[in-house]
Amino acid sequence: MSSHGLTVGFLAEIMQGNELQNPVVQILGSKRIAGNGEQSERFRLLISDGKSLYSFAMLATQLNDLQKQDKLPQYTIIRIDRYTTSVVNRNEKGEKRVLIIVELTVLKEGSLVGEKIGDPQPMTDTPSQPATTQAPARPMDTGSNTMGNGASYGSANRSLSGGSAGPTQSIGDSLTHPISSLSPYQNKWVIKARVMSKSGIRTWSNAKGEGKLFSMDVMDESGEIRITAFKEQCDRYYDMIEVEKVYFISKCQLKPANKQYTSLKNDYEMTMTNDTIVQECKDADGSMPEIQYNFVPISQIANMEPNAMVDVIGMCKDASDVVQFTAKTSGRELRKREITLVDSSNASVQLTLWGDDAQNFPATTHPVVLLKGARVSEFGGGKSLGLIGGSVMKLNPDLEMAHKVRGWFENGGSEASVSSVSARTGGAAGVSTEWLSFQEAKDKNLGAGDKPDYFQMLIGDWTSNRWVTVFTELAEEMLGKSSQEIGSSLEYQKEEAEKLFTSISFKSFVFKLRTKVEYFGEQPRNKTSAVSVAPVNHKEYNALLIKSIQELTGVGKN
DNA sequence: CCCCCCCC
Numbered sequence: 070m071s072s073h074g075l076t077v078g079f080l081a082e083i084m085q086g087n088e089l090q091n092p093v094v095q096i097l098g099s100k101r102i103a104g105n106g107e108q109s110e111r112f113r114l115l116i117s118d119g120k121s122l123y124s125f126a127m128l129a130t131q132l133n134d135l136q137k138q139d140k141l142p143q144y145t146i147i148r149i150d151r152y153t154t155s156v157v158n159r160n161e162k163g164e165k166r167v168l169i170i171v172e173l174t175v176l177k178e179g180s181l182v183g184e185k186i187g188d189p190q191p192m193t194d195t196p197s198q199p200a201t202t203q204a205p206a207r208p209m210d211t212g213s214n215t216m217g218n219g220a221s222y223g224s225a226n227r228s229l230s231g232g233s234a235g236p237t238q239s240i241g242d243s244l245t246h247p248i249s250s251l252s253p254y255q256n257k258w259v260i261k262a263r264v265m266s267k268s269g270i271r272t273w274s275n276a277k278g279e280g281k282l283f284s285m286d287v288m289d290e291s292g293e294i295r296i297t298a299f300k301e302q303c304d305r306y307y308d309m310i311e312v313e314k315v316y317f318i319s320k321c322q323l324k325p326a327n328k329q330y331t332s333l334k335n336d337y338e339m340t341m342t343n344d345t346i347v348q349e350c351k352d353a354d355g356s357m358p359e360i361q362y363n364f365v366p367i368s369q370i371a372n373m374e375p376n377a378m379v380d381v382i383g384m385c386k387d388a389s390d391v392v393q394f395t396a397k398t399s400g401r402e403l404r405k406r407e408i409t410l411v412d413s414s415n416a417s418v419q420l421t422l423w424g425d426d427a428q429n430f431p432a433t434t435h436p437v438v439l440l441k442g443a444r445v446s447e448f449g450g451g452k453s454l455g456l457i458g459g460s461v462m463k464l465n466p467d468l469e470m471a472h473k474v475r476g477w478f479e480n481g482g483s484e485a486s487v488s489s490v491s492a493r494t495g496g497a498a499g500v501s502t503e504w505l506s507f508q509e510a511k512d513k514n515l516g517a518g519d520k521p522d523y524f525q526m527l528i529g530d531w532t533s534n535r536w537v538t539v540f541t542e543l544a545e546e547m548l549g550k551s552s553q554e555i556g557s558s559l560e561y562q563k564e565e566a567e568k569l570f571t572s573i574s575f576k577s578f579v580f581k582l583r584t585k586v587e588y589f590g591e592q593p594r595n596k597t598s599a600v601s602v603a604p605v606n607h608k609e610y611n612a613l614l615i616k617s618i619q620e621l622t623g624v625g626k627n
Numbered sequence: 628c629c630c631c632c633c634c635c
Contacts, residue, residue, distance in 0.1 A: 273629060282629055299628055330630045340628080396634060403633060423633060448635070457632055493635090 073146060073186050074176070075119035080192055083154055084166055093176060094118050095186050096145045099136060111249060111291075112136045114170070117189040124191075126168040129290045130249070130334070131361075135173075144179035146186075153290050153356060155247045169247055169290050171358070245317065247291030251337060253323040261350055262287035262294075263315045263357050266442070266461045269425075270307055283307050286333055286459050287318070290358055295331055295338040295459075296321060302341035312461065313360070315353035320344040331459065332378050332442065360461075362441055364470055366414035370454070371490040375447040381440045381454065382470050383410030384478040386417065386487075388432035406430055410438055410454075411487050413477040419453040419491040426456060435478070436464040437471040449493030493600075507535055525581050537582060538598040547573055547602055577605045 076092035083089070098115035112133060114126040128136060135141055151172035245261040267285040284297040296318070298306050310316070321339040331338065341347075362380045365373075373379060387409040396403050406427035408420040420438065422430055441461040443454040456462060465471065474482075539547065548569055550558075558566035581601040586594065618624070 271629070271631080273631090275629095277628070280628065284629080297629070327630070392634085394634070399631095399633075401633070405634065421634080444632085455632075458630085460632095 072119045073182070075117070075146070075186060077119045077187075078121075079118040080116075080121040080123045083168060084192065086154075091148050091150060092118065093146060093148050095182070096141055096147060096179070097122065097143060097185060097189075099141060101136075114141070116168075117186065119187040120189055121192045122189040123168070125165060126170060127247070127291070129169055129171045130292060132170065132173065140175060142179040144182040144184060145175060146177040146182055148174045148176050150174055155245050155250070155291075167247060167250070171290050245289075248287070248289045248294050248335070249292035251294070251323055251339075253325075253337065256320065256323075259317055259319040260287075260289060261315060261317050261353070261357070262289045263353070263360065264310055264312050265293065265360050266459050267310055267312050268458055270303060284458065285310055286331075287316075288358065288360070292335055293333050294335045295326065295333055296341060297338070298341040301343070302345060306341065306347055309347065309349070315350040315357050317346075317348045317350055319346050333459070360441070362439070362468075362470075366416070367410060367412045367418050367490060368414035368416035368488075370418050370445060370452050371416070373445045373452060375445060375452075377445045378442050379440070379445055379454070381410065381412075381418070381438075381443060382466075382468075382474055383412040383418070383438055384474055384482070385409070385432075385434075385436050385438050386411045386478075386483065388430060390432070391427050404428060406432065408432075408438065409489075411478070411482065411485075412474050413482060415485055415487045417487045417489045417491070419451075419489070421453055421455050423456075426462065431464065435483075437466065437475050439463040439466045439468070439471065451489070451491040451493045453491045525579065535597060537580070538596070539602070540598060543599050543602050547578070579603045579605055 073095070074093050075095060076089065079089055079092040079094065094116045095118075096114055097117050100113045100115075102111040102113055110133060111130065112128040113124070114128065115122065115124045116126045117123070141147070149170055149172075151170075153169050153171065155167045155169060244259055246258040248260050248262060251258060251260070265286045265288050268283045270281055270283045272281040273279060280300045281303050282297055282299045283303050284295055286293060286295050288294075321341050323337045323339045326333070326335055326338040362382070364380050364382050367381060367383055370379060370381070385408055389407040391404050391406045393402065393404050395401065404424055404427050406422045408422060408430065409417050410420055411417045420440070420443070439462065440454065440456070441463075442457070442459045443462075444457045444460065445452055446455055447453075550569065558569060579602070580599050582597050583600050584595050584597040586596075
């Protein structure tokens with residue numbers, strides 16, 4: 070066939086707002102559209118259906134790599150497996166319709182085709198007028214004057230979620246703009262976007278005034294953007310917005326995004342205004358992308374930089390109780406809960422939850438915990454996870470990965486020996502803490518660096534001895550009495566107190582110590598305090614001794 | 628117009 074299987078007439082059809090399944094087209098050219106930085110890079114394609122030429126096709130960003138790897142050269146024949154259309158620059162002259170290619174299959178390599186098929190002619194940008202009268206519910210055509218309150222949104226949405234197939238839906242879709250096309254220079258737009266995350270309501274009070282706000286991160290095929298709602302808009306939309314749902318949104322104010330506060334791939338962010346209209350799109354399934362996760366094995370978190378963002382899915386192996394305390398620096402009352410997550414990389418990581426997240430966590434169950442955009446932080450050489458503004462936590466999500474990790478956990482994983490990437494060793498994750506004598510600690514010059522170093526040792530050391538400070542909690546643990554009891558003994562029952570202190574003399578413990586050079590005037594001195602104390606595990610200690618003996622003598626080594 | 632995201 071001379072058309073080489075191209076779907077002749079496809080382009081004219083989509084310009085009418087019709088949809089066709091799996092059209093086949095030929096690529097005749099491509100062009101890189103530079104955004105600000107690689108994150109907003111886009112590729113525009115010149116395509117042909119054998120009859121018409123069309124230059125407003127764009128690759129969804131997740132297909133950018135195909136273009137970069139030169140998999141889509143001139144003359145390539147592709148099948149478009151999934152696409153959406155959007156209208157940009159709609160005005161008196163008509164509209165410009167953009168075809169966004171979301172999934173494609175290369176049917177024949179360009180070099181094998183080697184020529185332009187047929188004699189396709191350029192399409193005009195102004196096809197037949199869209200049927201405006203059929204779409205009273207489109208946010209863009211519905212003046213804000215008549216849509217000023219939240220109550221009307223539900224009913225206004227009816228024609229978009231109607232039962233009959235096809236046309237109704239494509240009317241709604243035909244009027245939406247890709248998020249990646251939005252800029253502050255153009256305010257006539259409607260986006261159709263899925264909510265990825267939603268913050269809580271936060272209030273502020275400063276020199277400029279006070280108020281409240283919430284923000285949400287939304288996405289479509291083309292990209293993502295943050296939307297913030299202040300004061301009235303916060304009240305109006307907070308309850309309405311639900312994570313994962315799809316909404317039509319129009320008439321927000323765009324401004325350059327402050328990259329310091331977001332990792333979203335967009336140069337802009339937006340703020341809702343009095344004119345903003347938000348409508349839920351109730352039948353968006355299939356036409357909208359699902360939220361994408363880039364799960365990383367927990368073991369890999371060990372190698373990540375502090376402040377990196379990460380998606381993780383793991384089993385909750387342990388959850389502490391909620392601890393309430395006053396932050397020493399800020400004086401704030403804080404509530405936190407530490408969750409231990411494990412996965413089949415045989416690693417665990419601490420997730421710190423705060424406030425209501427901590428309170429509401431179902432600690433008595435073993436949920437699968439999904440984190441999107443969790444933040445990596447570092448403490449004492451170990452890595453842990455926390456949630457920030459754009460982070461999402463889901464429990465027991467119905468995802469294959471979630472079932473997998475539960476399967477692993479329930480078939481031995483819960484008993485598996487895992488190494489903690491959160492261990493505060495100062496060394497690589499998973500490497501057990503180094504055992505040192507006092508002499509070795511001195512030789513290594515521990516404590517000389519900026520950061521305190523950690524080391525373990527055995528009291529009763531054969532090389533030396535040292536005064537070590539033991540703070541409240543550990544002292545209570547060692548002495549088996551509360552600090553109040555010890556304090557009152559010291560004051561009123563000196564003999565009792567002395568007995569108490571003598572009782573732990575010559576006892577063996579395993580200590581983890583912190584040492585740091587501090588200056589007393591000109592004099593540098595290593596100040597050492599205990600970080601943890603535990604009874605001697607003779608099995609473990611014997612293993613260490615045997616290993617040392619083997620290393621010294623060479624006996625029993627392979 | 629926020630922009631804190633905590634603690635050891």
